[in-house]
Each structure stands twice: as C-alpha cells, then as structure tokens.
Amino acid sequence: MASDLLVDWCTAHNGTFDRSALTFAQTNSLGRGAFALRDLQQGHTLFTLPRHLTLSTRTSSLPSLVGGVDWKKHGLHMGWAGLILCLMWEAAQGTSSKWSTYLASLPIAFDTPMFWSSEDLAQLRGTTVLDKIGKDQAENDYFNKVVPLLKSRADLFGEEHPNPHYSLEVYHIMGSRILSRSFQVEALSTIDSVDSSQTPADEDAEMSLDDPSPHALNDSGSDEAEDYDDSDDEDNPANVAMVPLADMLNARYGYNNAKLFYEEHHLRMATTRSIRQGEQIWNTYGDPPNSDLLRRYGHVDQVPLSDGGLGNPADIVEIRADLVMATAEQRLPQQSGSWSSERVNWWLEEGGDDVFVVDFSNELPEEMTSFVRLLMMSAPEWAKTKPKSKLPKPKVDDVVLSVVADVVRRRLSDYPTTIEDDEALLGSEKEKPISLNLKNAVVVRLGEKRILHGLLRASGGGSKKRKADLTGADGGRAGKR
Template sequence: MTSEAKRAKIDDDTPLLNFLRWCNGVGLGLSSKVRVSKEGTVAEYGMLAQDDIEVGEVLFTIPRAVLLHQGTTSVSALLEKERVSLESSSGWVPLLLALLYEYTTPQSKWKPYLSLWTDFKMLDHPMFWSKAERDRLLMGTGIPEAVDKDLANIQREYRDVVLPFMAKHPDIWNPLTHTLELYMQLVAFVMAYSFQEPQEELEEDDEEEEEDEKAPNPPMMVPMADMLNHVSKHNANLEFTPDTLKMVCVCPIKKGEEVFNTYGQMANWQLLHMYGFTQPYRNNADDTVDIPVANLHKAAAKDGDQQLLKEMWEVLQEKGAFVFGKNGCLTDMELHNTLKMLCMSREEFVEFKDNDGWEDDEDEEEISQAFSNEGLPGLTSKWKQYIHEAARLTVEGYHNIDRDRVLMEERALLEGLSSRQRNALHVRYGQKTILEKVMELTKT
C-alpha cells in the first residue's frame, strides 16, 4: 500500500451512486477515462484510471457554483451581514456555520455530496483520540501539543463566537442540533477535505507591504476533488480558473492505476494531524522532524559562559524549532545565525549588539549547502557538537526506539497494529530516522 486511507466512508455504494448522479445534474464533468471506486484504491474511495491518461488531460471539471462555502450556502446573505461578529483566529466560523446548516437541512442542495459522510466520527484525526492515547503513541512528535492547542481554540471559538450567533438566529441554528461535538467533527472535515484557492499574484509595482497584509483565501469544500487520495509523488493537480476548477493529469497514468492529488509538501506528522492518515515513512519524501530551539539552548549551555549565553538568548528570542528533512536542514538560515551567535566571544557579541546585528553578506546558497546532508560533516566542530547534542536530546523525547525498529522490520507485527498504532509508528519512526541521520553526520 502506498498510503493509509485518507478517509473512512460508508460501506455500501448507494450514497456514491446518488453523489455521481448529482454530479451529472449540476454540471460536474467527469472524464470517461476515470471512475470512483473502492476496489484497487488505498482508501474506502479513490479514483482509478479506466484507460491510459496523458499529461495535460482533464480528469474532471467543477463549476464554481457547485463549490460549498459561505458565499454559496443558502444562508450566505446572513453570514455576510454578520461578518464582523463572526471573526475569529481560525477564520473558519462562516464556513463552519454554513456546513452546520447545510449538513442538517434535508433539502440542502449539497445533500447528495454531504451524505457521503453519514458519521463524521469515522474521521480518525488525533483530536478524536483520548489524551492518554495521544500522549502514549505520539509523545515527542509535536502532535499532542498541536492537538491540545486546536481543542482549546475550537472550544473557545464555539463558546465565544458560535453560540452567541446561534442565539441571535434560533430559527436557523439550534445548539441542541448544532452541538460542540458536531462542530468539532466539521472542523476535522474542513481540515481533511477542504481546498484553498492560491493567492492571486500581485502586480509587480504593488507595494511589498500590501502583499504582507493580504489575507489568505478562506477554505472551501470541493466535491469530487476530495475523493482523490494524497501521495507526495502525485499524478494530478487541481487548477483554478475564473469559471471552473479542473483536475489535470501531471504525470502519465496507466490504465488501472490510482489517480493521486497532493496537499502540498506534507510531513507525516502534518498529514496525521490535519488529515488523519500517514504515508509509510519510506514513501514520504517530504517527511520532517523538528529539533526544538530549547534543545539547542541546552546543548550550548553545557559549556561556556552562562551569563553570556543568557544575554545571547535574550537577543535571539528564538522560539519554535529548527526543521530537518530527509536531505538536511530546511530552516538553514535561522540555524546558521543562531549557531554563529552562540559561538561568539564576548567581544564579538558586544560588537554585534553595537552594530545592531551583522552585515547581510552571507551567501544563502552556500548556507543551504552547508546544512544539507552533504554539508553537515564539514561544519566546525563546535557547530556539529551543538547540532548533535540537540538532536540527541530530541530523540530522548520519544518512547521505545528499539521497539519501533522491531515493529518496522517485522511485517507480521506491523500488520497486527491498529490503524492508530500504525499511523503513529510511521510518524515516530520517520522522525527518529531523520534525527539519527543528523546525529551520524555531526559526530565529532
């Protein structure tokens, strides 16, 4: 199998047949060279080629009127009128209110589409796992912390924004029907199935600050496009035009092969967090691991002037993590600048502060190469020492490293795991493999 199932839908095909009839009725054009199927796909549903498909061929087209978002819902006028009161940190409240309404309205235009998901509990995002299970299976991966933050934000958003809005419009929304539980399920639905239209390119003479201020386009539900599963080496891509959206073949697809879309360059921890599935760690070319900045701080604190280190850290004000992929550090400039400062003498540090930083004379390409897998062994001894120790400290944050290796190597044991255990293993083992490579390349 190329990846775990993206979705878990119902077992019979009646909803699918109704959905396909609906697609035909609303002008969603499906090529005769593809079909939606349960057989031969990596998920409950996926798309298969019925004939050889060449690069550039359109697999299906979706009229914009078929897209489901706050601008196309039956309650769009009200959502637009109340737009200011629906503002939130996520920016998703209008879409979620639209989904709450359309999902529970029998006469909804999108009923044949939304009926594909008769029970959102089948979505298996870590946000639906117990906290104990998340902490046990995903410790060290960064996912438990991300989920805790998500859950707190969802609950606050529902309490402070959604409930007051529903109270103002009891003829449309009812807290007894549109519960926090359903709201959370729809958040997962949007996370797993929505699409975001790429930002339009600004004119060349536009001010740079205008680009910074431009808000991202809100997510929207795209029937049929969300039937495709994801792999990093995909063979189809969704294109946006003024009137329609088109799924276009970007690599030759042989008859009988599955059609795959991509959600972008997604590490396994991101796929599991956002979509509820993973790719086997060897197959995900975009897998990454975070080395917390705090671990680099701990590594540097093992020697040197502690007071100087404290002053340096106050200047750096670094938070978060340095990201490493399969081919090296992806946040190379940030790591370079941090290491450069940590290895300064007091005199150099004083001069640095007096000059308000260093001159921007570093070659970004050279830095990128220096922090690639090929370049890491050539770093200075001190830099390698710090990176190595920070990676080692990160590895210590995981449970049962040796046990994970046995599970990956013993096919019978791997197949005996539950889907949650297997997904968590792909995340953990993929991350630890990258860390072990970093440690190997930075031995001193």
C-alpha cells in the same frame, strides 16, 4: 453508491464527468479513491466543476442571513469557525441545501489524532503533532464564537439548546472535514492563469476559485457578503472552500498524476501524465511529511527510501530554539543568568527563527548554525556583534558540531521509545498485529528519529571530519529548507 449520486448531482448542476475514464472505488488503506477505467493520455479532462458548487463562506447563504455586522461581531470572519458553522447549517437544512448530496457523501469518522484516546496520543510524544492538533483552540472557538450566535438567532438555528445539528461533536466532525478535504482558494488578481494546484487549506496557496465580485457567488443575492469578506490575502478564511469530486482523489508522495486547473467558470481535473487502465489517479497535497499527513488526513506515507527502507522522503523534524539555548546554557554555566535571554531576544528582533527544520539530507540548517554561534560567542564577540544588527555567519566548526550533537541527543530523548524499539515493533507486525493508530504513530516518530540519527552521525559527536557532511556534498554551507 454515494459516489454515483455525487457525480449525478455535479452533472445536474452543469458539471461534467467522463464516466468512461474513471470511477471511484474502495482502496486498501485510503478509503475511496479514483481509478482509471482505460488508458488515459496526459492532459485528459476527467471532470469539471462549476465554481458555484464549491462550498465556502462566500457561496453559503448563511453569512448574509446572519448579516455582516453580526458575523464580525462574533468573530466568524477569522479562523475556520465561520466555515465550520456554514457546513453545520447547510447540513441542518437537509435536502433544502444545495449541497445536501455532497455533505451526505463526506465521512463522519476520522483516524486523525483529534479523535484519539489519551493512550494513543501518548505514542506521539516527541513529535510536533501533539502541539498542532488544535483541539483546545477549536473548542474555545466553538463556545466563544459559535454558541453565542446560536443562542441569539433562534430564527436561523432554532430554539432548541443544545441542538443536535450544532453540537460540539458535529463541530469537530465538520472541522475535520475541512482540515482533510478543503482547498486554499486564494484570489487571483486576473483570470488569465489556467494552472492551479490542490493545496490543503493550511498550506501556502496557488489555486484560486475566487471571483472579482465575491458576493456574486452568494446564493442570497445580497451585497452583504462584502461586509465580512474584506480581504483577499492567503490568510483570509473566505479563501478556504470545499470542492466536491476533487476532494475524493487520494495523494501519495511522488505518485501524483492529475491536477486541478482553474478556469474562468469551472474547475477542471486533468491528468498530468499518462495513466494506465486500473491505476489509481493521484492528486497532490504538496508532499507533506508524515506528521502533517497524520494530523490532517489520518494516514501516513510509506514509499521506498534511498536506503532501502520504507518511509516518507518529505519527513522533517523540528528543533526548537529553546532546546538549543538550554544546551548552550548547560555548556556555559559560568555566564551570567541573563546572557542567553538577551541574545535570544536580539536574535528574534533581527528576524531569526525560533524553530529549526532538519530533513533526510542530514544538512544542518544555516539558521541553526548561526544561532549556535551566537549563543557560544564570548562576551567581547557579542559586544561587537550586537550593534551590527546582522546575524552571525553560519560557519560550521568544532564547537557548533559538538553543540549540535548534544542538541540532537536531547531531542531524541523526547520520544518514548528508541529507533530499535520502533523498527522491532513494525517488523513483528505480521505475527502480532497492532492498532492503526499505534502503527501510524510509530511510523511518524520512526521517520523523525531516522532523521535525527542521520544528523547525529553527520555531526560525529563534534568530530571535525564531519563538517563536510553537515554542509552538503559540495562543501558549501548547508541549505536552508
């Protein structure tokens, strides 16, 4: 099995793996996963991985071979294009690459929307997934950053154009591997911390694999690594790394029972609570909503909800500020044409958000309440507020409730189906199976619509009696997510 080869490879490079504690096997719906071979106690070390086996722009020799100046000249020190090219290059080296066994173990097919047909993508209309797939930006990076370097360095990439090792298709595959399996490896200022969490590379980071001397991890032995790795903040793409073995553990909301811990020379995967024989060993991805799970990993979570249904308790819905503005403008047609844009510009200058997030709590975000109050102010109120440089207080009243109800109705109209349509489709799946892509799309949009319906009920269509529902059970203002 490929997983056995990977374990052998890791142990041959000074890693450790407790073969009596866990094994990798196929799951029903999430590909391969880790399973306990015996009862395990909390704190049991499952495996360790030397830091030099992580694959990043720091550990691959390609950036140093290209040279720091050319690496920056082609913009490969920004975004993921540089790391994607490193994976492509290492794969092109075949068995000459230290990571050949690891790269051979990675998937080449994905269920993420990046690879969906236009018909399947249409089922995601209304969700924010469509705006975050990033396929156009990825292809722009490929043609404007990667291809020019490929053509200018035949000594590294060969004379053949197009080269099958560096095709756009391979670029998308490697990018999807990074999106679904990489870790954010933000540098720590010291090595005293021993606790670190797995976090997807586009999430806030806690774990560090970094070294005080980044070039010390570079296989070429060249100090040129410092030329392209000039920052240690969490946005630095050099902090993104592929972590063999650790990326094989699946995750599910509320199920995590293992965690990756940072140590000076190794990464250590250890149990965080007792695990019984035969149970799956789950890492944590930070419990993202289904929209992010689908976009990054190609699957969704369906666990029991408090209302008895199935879904993801971490689901959220994004409501854009321009939708709120359009709703307010429709209610105040007598205002001059520039009134809303002036207030919106002021709002943004004062640090207000342009997207508001709601969840299953049915609580109205404070900033959305504040924004609605700003838009609905009379001209004299606005004249007093503008010089203060202070956002309006998030006080819920009948006007706010009414506007919120209208906004939610308009937001619901973005979806191609109703909540009843989706529930009926999933309910009849046993008799009439549907495709995996369609099912995942329905689960994502159904979760979002349930949140919106909850907020609509809480607003009561502008009913005064619903204020308490929107501001939390204790009667205080709604919490900001």
